[in-house]
Amino acid sequence: MKKFPKNFIWGASSSAFQIEGGWDEGGKSMTVADFNSFKHSHEQADSKVASDFYHHYKEDIALMAELGMKLYRFSIAWSRIIPSGDGEVNEEGVAFYNDVIDELLKKDIIPFITLYHFDLPYPLVEKYNGWEARECAYAFEKYARVCFERFGDRVKFWQVHNEQNLMIRVDERMNIDIEDKHKADQVRAQMDYHMFLAHALATNACHEMIQDGKIGPAVSSTMTYPTTNKPKDVWAAKMNDRFKTDYCLYMHYYGEYPGYYKKYLKECDIEPHTKPEDEALLKSAKMDFIAINYYRTLSASYLPADDQHPKGTRYKDIDFDQYGYFRIDKNENLVATEYGAQIDPMGLRLVLNHYYDDYHLPLIITENGMGTPDILTEDGKIHDEYRIAYLKDHIGAIYDAIEDGVEVIGYSPWSFMDLLSSHQGFKKRYGLVYVDRDDFNIKECKRIKKDSFYWYQKVIQNHGLD
Ligand code: BG6
Numbered sequence: 001m002k003k004f005p006k007n008f009i010w011g012a013s014s015s016a017f018q019i020e021g022g023w024d025e026g027g028k029s030m031t032v033a034d035f036n037s038f039k040h041s042h043e044q045a046d047s048k049v050a051s052d053f054y055h056h057y058k059e060d061i062a063l064m065a066e067l068g069m070k071l072y073r074f075s076i077a078w079s080r081i082i083p084s085g086d087g088e089v090n091e092e093g094v095a096f097y098n099d100v101i102d103e104l105l106k107k108d109i110i111p112f113i114t115l116y117h118f119d120l121p122y123p124l125v126e127k128y129n130g131w132e133a134r135e136c137a138y139a140f141e142k143y144a145r146v147c148f149e150r151f152g153d154r155v156k157f158w159q160v161h162n163e164q165n166l167m168i169r170v171d172e173r174m175n176i177d178i179e180d181k182h183k184a185d186q187v188r189a190q191m192d193y194h195m196f197l198a199h200a201l202a203t204n205a206c207h208e209m210i211q212d213g214k215i216g217p218a219v220s221s222t223m224t225y226p227t228t229n230k231p232k233d234v235w236a237a238k239m240n241d242r243f244k245t246d247y248c249l250y251m252h253y254y255g256e257y258p259g260y261y262k263k264y265l266k267e268c269d270i271e272p273h274t275k276p277e278d279e280a281l282l283k284s285a286k287m288d289f290i291a292i293n294y295y296r297t298l299s300a301s302y303l304p305a306d307d308q309h310p311k312g313t314r315y316k317d318i319d320f321d322q323y324g325y326f327r328i329d330k331n332e333n334l335v336a337t338e339y340g341a342q343i344d345p346m347g348l349r350l351v352l353n354h355y356y357d358d359y360h361l362p363l364i365i366t367e368n369g370m371g372t373p374d375i376l377t378e379d380g381k382i383h384d385e386y387r388i389a390y391l392k393d394h395i396g397a398i399y400d401a402i403e404d405g406v407e408v409i410g411y412s413p414w415s416f417m418d419l420l421s422s423h424q425g426f427k428k429r430y431g432l433v434y435v436d437r438d439d440f441n442i443k444e445c446k447r448i449k450k451d452s453f454y455w456y457q458k459v460i461q462n463h464g465l466d
Contacts, residue, residue, distance in 0.1 A: 002399045003464040009110070010460045011071030011412035012064070012432060013366055015117035015162065017047045018419035020077065022054030027090040029083035031119035032130065036172045037420070044425030045439040051419050052435075052445040057100055059447065063433055064416060065107035067453060068460035072109050073366050073412045074100075075117035075162065078143050085121035086139035094150050101154055111155045112366075112412070114218060115144055115202060117162040118173050125175050131191035134273075141201035145209065152210035159218045159291055159366065160199045165248035166220035168192045186270040193272035196251055200285035207286075217252050218291035218366050219245055221355070223347040224298045227329045232302035236326035240300045246358075249290065253359055255283030289409070290355055293367035294394075297347035299331040338372050339428055343390060345397035352401035352408060362409045368394050369414035371421060371428040374450065382434050382450035391452065395465055413456075417447065432456055 017023075017033040024030070037046040053060055064072055078085070080093030104111045124130045124139060131137075144160075167173045171184070174191055178184040199217060206215040224240040226233035239260075247261040256279070257265070265271045303326060334342040352363055370390040374382045391413060402408050418431035425439045432453040436446040459465060 001462075001464060001466060002396065003462075004399065005402065007409065008402075008463070009071045009364075009410035009412075010456075010463075011069050011073055011110075011112065011410060012067070012416035012456075013073040013412045013414050014053070014416050014419055015075040015114065015119075016077040016080075017050065017117070017119045018415075018421075019051040019053040019074075019417065021047070021049040021052040023048050025054060026080060026092040026096055027083055028077060028080040028093060029085075030122040031077065031079045032122060032125060032173065032175055033119040035122055035125075035175075040425075044427070045420055045437070046425075047420060049437075049442050049445070051417055051437075052442075053417075054096070056445065056447070058103060060417065060433075061100070061103045061107060061109070063447060063449070064104075064109055067416075067432065067457050069109055069416075070460070071112050071157075071410060071412055072104055072416065073112040073114065073159070075114035075119075075159075076147060077119055078116060078140075079119065079121040081146055082139075082143050083121065083123070085124035085127070086135070086142060089146055094146075097151065101151055105154060110157065111151075112157040112159070113147070113151070113155055114159040114162050114366075115147060116140070116160065118167060120175075129187075130175055131194045132187055134194055134197070137194045137198040137201060140198040141205060144202035145205050148206055148209040148213070152206075152213060156210065156212050156214060158202075158206055158210075158213065158215040160202050160215060161195055162218045163220040163293060164192070164195050164199070164217065165245050168195070169244075182268075182270070185268060189265055189270040190272045193274065196282060197278060199252065200255070200282050203285035203287060204281075214288040216287040216289040216291055216361075217248070218293055219248060221245055221292045221294045221351045222298065223344075223351045223354070224300050225331065227299045227301040227331075230302070233300065236300045236302040240298060240326055240328070249355065249359065251282070252285075252287055255279065255281075255285070287361065289362040289364055290359060291364050291366040292351060292355065293414070294348050294351055294365060295368065296336075296341035297331065297334070297344040298342070299329045300326045301329055303327050337370060339424065341371070343370075343393075345393040347397075348394055349397040349401045349404070352398065352406045353404055356401075356406040362407045364408070364410040364412065365398065366412050367414040368411070369430040371424070371430045373427055374418075374429045374434060376434060376436065376448070380448060382448060382452075384450045384452045387450070387452045388455045391456065391459075392465060395459065399465070 222244040224237040226237040250258040415430040417433035418429040418435040421428040434448040
């Protein structure tokens with residue numbers, strides 16, 4: 001029996017544009033996530049209806065209670081609260097989230113809110129290309145303050161940006177559409193910096209406005225193994241972790257970029273514009289925890305420089321073109337999901353140990369799960385034993401990390417219910433609850449409990465694994 005510490009919290013997660021639907025209802029404006037998803041409407045489901053949480057939320061929260069969840073990690077759509085991005089507050093949007101929060105609290109479920117999960121209000125893109133402008137950080141602060149003021153009496157746990165470190169590398173998510181690589185990287189670095197400012201502003205506002213408020217970032221964690229034990233492969237693996245995730249946590253914690261990142265920005269001539277007062281702001285914002293999203297591990301090997309890549313070559317997965325040292329390899333020791341994510345519970349134990357060693361802050365897992373097609377049987381069941389195995393092994397790894405001395409305060413897998421996957425619509429499913437729709441036939445979006453739902457319900461009841 002693997003019993004978890006008394007205060008350990010079991011939850012499940014989602015994000016606004018991936019579940020809500022009602023994309024233009026209740027005064028909401030279009031977001032960057034909507035804009036991108038509409039571009040692919042002919043290929044897969046889009047965010048117009050998604051899982052239709054907007055109209056099913058009472059039923060969904062009743063299911064959360066039946067599951068036994070103690071925490072629900074979800075995001076607020078900025079575009080419902082302030083449709084223009086930086087102007088008037090939309091009371092209908094506030095009322096919607098007030099209802100969701102109250103419904104959760106009635107069922108003794110802690111609302112754990114992400115302020116921004118890939119869905120920047122599109123009007124801010126039209127106005128000044130979103131995060132490229134410093135104003136965007138102040139618009140975000142304003143939005144965060146509205147949320148803290150309206151919901152902070154009941155909501156004590158907040159996440160700022162979901163996976164800034166990953167989002168920044170995905171052009172679509174950032175609305176970067178620039179052919180010139182140097183220029184694109186310059187804009188990216190500037191956007192990243194403004195997001196750090198926004199993070200600091202929101203963190204300080206939370207502490208100022210909410211009594212007992214706790215706030216932190218959610219990072220897309222990376223664990224990269226060297227493909228061989230050659231020292232340069234070890235270095236390559238380290239560089240991959242640093243450039244993908246570690247620099248971001250370092251900046252959140254110390255309020256400045258680590259040396260290797262400063263060097264990269266300088267050598268590539270993409271240092272962002274800053275103001276003298278930023279330093280004090282960035283250093284003053286103290287995160288209370290680190291939220292970790294974990295799906296897989298990677299493997300990397302060193303590649304020497306060549307004529308075209310004077311500082312080393314790289315694999316397409318890494319965007320630091322001019323600075324790359326490495327290639328991402330297949331790890332022959334691991335099995336991957338149908339969609340290529342290498343399944344590796346031990347990697348989660350390593351990640352938890354690594355971040356705790358570095359920062360000694362409480363950790364919570366806010367995403368972890370298996371994305372795969374599910375089969376709805378004729379008698380209306382989903383026998384997802386593969387997902388049960390995945391979750392069981394990862395929960396086991398968390399247990400081991402806790403035994404190692406790491407302070408892990410909760411587990412909130414991805415996802416509570418099936419939702420719009422970033423690249424595969426409703427073909428790829430993560431949920432504990434099946435949503436009966438497919439990419440082009442929305443049907444009634446009926447909710448069906450999967451076998452993993454009943455399994456996780458027992459885990460919560462037993463407060464651990466058998
Ligand atoms: C995380 C995101 O990076 O990965 C989620 O925070 C996303 O929004 C999840 O759904 C899984 O990725 P995908 O592409 O399978 O949906």
